[in-house]
Amino acid sequence: MRAVAANGAHAGRIPARSSGRTRLLRLLLALGALTALFATATATARAADATPTRAADATRSLAADAPTPGTQAAYLADRLRENPVYVTDQLPRELPRSTAPDFARLAKRTGVPTYVLVLPSQSSFDGRQLLGAVHDRLGRDGLYVLVDEGEVAEAAAYGVRAPADAASTVSLYELPYDAGPLLSFERFVDVIALGGEKATARAEEARTKHGSDEPAEMYIGPSDRNNQSLHTGTLLTGVPLLIMLSAGYVRRRRRRSGAGRRLPRWVVPGTAALTAAAIALTAPVVFDETRSSAAPIPSPADLSARVERVAAGLKQDPVYADPESPRVLDARQQDRLHERIRDFRRSDGGGPVYVSLVPQTPESESAGDADLFAAAVHAKVGVDGVYVVADPADGTIDVYNHGLRLDSNHLFLDLPDSVAYGDSKAEEADDHLMGERLDALMTFLDETPRTDRPGFESAPAPAPRAAEENALPPLFATDFWPGLFVGAFLALLLSGIAAGLTWLVGRLLRRSPASHESPTQAPATVSASDLRRTAHTELTSLTREFNDQGEHGRAWDCLDAALLLVDGDPGRTRERSADPATLVTVIVLARAGRAALAGEPTERCCGVNPLHGPAVGRRHVRVSGERNNRRMLPVCEPCRDTAIGYPGSIPDRLLKLPGAESGGSRLPYYEATDGPLSAVPEGIARVIDKVRETAGVH
Structure with a gap:
């Protein structure tokens, strides 16, 4: 009444022409008072039903009016x-x-x-x-x-x-x-x-x-470590076993050839054991990687920081928007979402709804698992309800029921894709149309069937342990054990292939005696001209080398005996009348003398064919193709192998002197003559003695 009276007194001083404006002003004041009275009454009525959470919603709504x-x-x-x-606390891994x-x-x-x-x-x-x-x-x-x-x-x-x-x-x-x-x-x-x-x-x-030139990777992955383990296991069994198998094969070949044992039995097993130990000790040094990433190992506080932050925010406001991420809800959409959450809470069978607008990345504490994140937040908040995880980065929405009387299967199976993932428009929009889709989600929750008992999500699988997530498995694990079997198999396979190839090549060579010949070997049948040329070359070379070195001993004995055969004139070896047996003897003595000058004295040359060179051992060999006649002869390596594999081929390898025939068949050189050449099977020293005996020199 005071206001009216005051206004009336004041109006009395106003000119008459302003009376219309005065009445309009009074009407507006009255309407404003009624509006204020109605708003106050409405707010009081709502406050009577409001919970602390809804009061916080109103406060948050006012704060959300700031530009997002x-x-x-x-x-x-x-x-x-x-x-x-x-x-950030979002990348602890x-x-x-x-x-x-x-x-x-x-x-x-x-x-x-x-x-x-x-x-x-x-x-x-x-x-x-x-x-x-x-x-x-x-x-x-x-x-x-x-x-x-x-x-x-x-x-x-x-x-x-x-x-x-x-x-x-x-x-x-x-x-x-x-x-x-x-x-x-x-x-x-x-x-x-x-x-x-x-x-x-x-x-x-x-x-x-x-x-x-791009830089090489600094770390390896689990598959690379598996390969390293496989290679280590393969080498650890393959190399030592291959050594033992190869040594055994060589030992058998030497035993069959009649050669004596040269190494103690423990040498081969010892070498294999040392090789295995070297591989086992070297592999961890070569493959020294222990982690597959540069990521440090997080502490328990690092792994729990984000969940605690989100849970603390949800205790104050049921809608928590990550402050480190771009905002995807404006003030109007937040108000709308708060209102829908309040309505759902008051509905029959409803309850609290907590919305977390937080990105889910593989580097987070939950390794990008929204189910695991929601369960962790629920445990920290300590209140049953529907927990919604909305990712502002990729726009996905996941819903989990923790303790409300809602059909959880319906929430999981029937949630529309347009809500969970969005449509093409949502993919193109920066905010993923998150406000509209969350509003549609609340409608879906309102229509979700109720149950007699509260529903709970099954416990999600735990995230990988951060301390072990980037740790590589031990080198002697995973594929190391299969590698042991692979190594043994490869060793057997390689040794078998090598033995088979050796046998095949040897068989092919023995089928063709001429194929055994090397540049230093001669065929079984030689011409007289070849013998003259070779004898002259060998004798003149020995004479020159002997004069240069001036040594005596075996080299002098060989040179002296060779010169006795040609009456002191090397030129006589080039005469057409030169005896083939004498020429062969000169060649054998000249080569033995040159070997002595080189520091490689020769005690025996090949008894099958003296032109083959030094002998490597003695062996009973067949000397007749018609009868099984055998004789102990010194043999070179090819002749030894032939005597082992194809003993019937030896008669064809015996040296045949030109023109030496008897009864239609050629005789061996030591039977075709009774001169010094027949002493070749007994050794070089015996040849020298027989030359001197023949010449009457003592």
């Missing part, structure tokens, strides 16, 4: 104001928050104020735009660096001189993709410290080199 594009930058700027290095001191230590080496943000790669649609917005919010000049789970993603200098682009290029091109973000930031800092000109030159060099 700047909310992420403002939050990050506040974190950098507290500490110039901010490491790749970059734990405990690595912040390492980033801070490296940042001091740039020489300029440096602000580092370590965030998931999908935390920003434009990294440079985010850095600019954070700089504007923080209001401090310096070098701003954005690091993701792989490398230095973006860098920009504001008000300071720093070659940010060149440093980013070098860290990108000089390091392999698996170097890790901490090493990438260290290389970035080192290039910043070089200065502008040197940094630019290094960036150009790195860019040019990258096109032709």
